[in-house]
Amino acid sequence: MRNPYRPILTKIEKITIENEAKDLKTFRLAFLDEEGLNGFQYECGQFGELTVFGIGECPIGIASSPMDKEYLEFTVKRYPDGLVTNALHNCSVGTTIGVRGPLGNYFPLDRMEGKNLIIIGGGFAFTTLRSTIRYVLHEKNRARFEKITLVYGARSPGELLYKEELGQWQGRDDIETHITVDKGDESWTGKEGFVPAVLKEVAPNPENAIALVCGPPIMLKFTLPVLTELGFGPGEIITSLENRMKCGIGLCGRCNIGSKYICKDGPVFTYEQIEALPAEM
Ligand SMILES: Cc1cc2nc3c(=O)[nH]c(=O)nc-3n(C[C@H](O)[C@H](O)[C@H](O)COP(=O)(O)OP(=O)(O)OC[C@H]3O[C@@H](n4cnc5c(N)ncnc54)[C@H](O)[C@@H]3O)c2cc1C
Structure with a gap:
C-alpha cells in the first residue's frame, strides 16, 4: 500500500x-x-x-x-x-x-446522471465546479446529463477565472451560461448583479434537477433561500466545505465537525447532511 x-x-x-x-x-x-x-x-x-x-x-x-x-x-x-x-x-x-x-469525496455524478444540472459558482471557489463542467461537457459524457445551466459570478470582470474557457462555453448550445459581475467596467457588456439575484431571475426548474453550489459564505447564505424558494429540497443542493485541515485523511482531527471529518466524509455535502451536523457550523 x-x-x-x-x-x-x-x-x-x-x-x-x-x-x-x-x-x-x-x-x-x-x-x-x-x-x-x-x-x-x-x-x-x-x-x-x-x-x-x-x-x-x-x-x-x-x-x-x-x-x-x-x-x-x-x-x-x-x-x-x-x-x-x-x-x-x-x-x-x-x-x-x-x-x-x-x-475526500466527490460530486455524485451517478446521482446527477439523467438530471438537469444547475451549477452555481462565485469567486475562486469555482475551481472544482470548473472540473465538473469540463467533465460533463466532454463529448464522451454530455449525453448522460440533461440541461446544464451555469450561473457564475465574480466581483469584477478582471476577477473572473478561466476567461477563455468561459467564452467557449458561452459559444456552445448545450450549456446555458449566465456570467455576472458585481460591478462591470467600461469594457463589460455582460450581466451585472450578485449571483443569488441572477439565479432568481434565471429561475431554474427544480424538477428532476440537482444544484451544485460553491462560493464564498456570503454568496451561499443568500443563494440557499433562493433555491429553496424555487423548490429545490436540501437533498438536491450540493456544496463543498473548506474547513481548515491538516492531514486530509481523517486522522489528525483538525477539521471534524462532530463525528464528521470534512477531509474524509467531505468536502462535498448536501444541505440535508449539513443541516444534520452539530451547531458549531
Ligand atoms: C478542501 C479544500 C479545498 C480548497 N481548495 C482551494 C482552491 O481550490 N484554491 C485555493 O486557493 N484555496 C483552496 N483552499 C484553501 C486553502 O487550503 C488555503 O488557502 C491554504 O491552506 C492556505 O495555506 P497557506 O499555507 O498559504 O496559509 P497559512 O500559512 O496556513 O495561513 C496564513 C493566514 O492566511 C490566511 N488564510 C489562509 N487560508 C485561508 C482561508 N481559506 N480563508 C481565509 N483566510 C485564510 C489566514 O489569515 C491565515 O492566518 C481549499 C481548502 C480546502 C479545505
Whole structure:
C-alpha cells in the first residue's frame, strides 16, 4: 500500500495568471513518472494536498477534469501571510511540486446522471465546479446529463477565472451560461448583479434537477433561500466545505465537525447532511 503521507512528484508545466489582482494562478502539473500518473485517479470535487518542499503543504481543490488524463490543474489564491500559497506563487515552470491525493469525496455524478444540472459558482471557489463542467461537457459524457445551466459570478470582470474557457462555453448550445459581475467596467457588456439575484431571475426548474453550489459564505447564505424558494429540497443542493485541515485523511482531527471529518466524509455535502451536523457550523 502506498504511504498516504508520501507526496507524488510532479513538475509545474504551465502557470496561468487568472486575474487582474494577480493573486490567483492556475498551476498545470505533469507527473514525473508512470506510477504517479496511474496512482492519481480522481473524481470531480476531490482535492489534493500540494507540497512546496521545505515549506509545507495545503489542501487545494482539483480544477482539471478526470478526462484530462496527462496533467492536473489547481487554481491557488495567494494569501499575503499564507506560507504555502505564497511559496507556490513564487514557483516557476519546471519546479518540482508534491501532491498527496486524490483526497475526500466527490460530486455524485451517478446521482446527477439523467438530471438537469444547475451549477452555481462565485469567486475562486469555482475551481472544482470548473472540473465538473469540463467533465460533463466532454463529448464522451454530455449525453448522460440533461440541461446544464451555469450561473457564475465574480466581483469584477478582471476577477473572473478561466476567461477563455468561459467564452467557449458561452459559444456552445448545450450549456446555458449566465456570467455576472458585481460591478462591470467600461469594457463589460455582460450581466451585472450578485449571483443569488441572477439565479432568481434565471429561475431554474427544480424538477428532476440537482444544484451544485460553491462560493464564498456570503454568496451561499443568500443563494440557499433562493433555491429553496424555487423548490429545490436540501437533498438536491450540493456544496463543498473548506474547513481548515491538516492531514486530509481523517486522522489528525483538525477539521471534524462532530463525528464528521470534512477531509474524509467531505468536502462535498448536501444541505440535508449539513443541516444534520452539530451547531458549531
Ligand atoms: C478542501 C479544500 C479545498 C480548497 N481548495 C482551494 C482552491 O481550490 N484554491 C485555493 O486557493 N484555496 C483552496 N483552499 C484553501 C486553502 O487550503 C488555503 O488557502 C491554504 O491552506 C492556505 O495555506 P497557506 O499555507 O498559504 O496559509 P497559512 O500559512 O496556513 O495561513 C496564513 C493566514 O492566511 C490566511 N488564510 C489562509 N487560508 C485561508 C482561508 N481559506 N480563508 C481565509 N483566510 C485564510 C489566514 O489569515 C491565515 O492566518 C481549499 C481548502 C480546502 C479545505
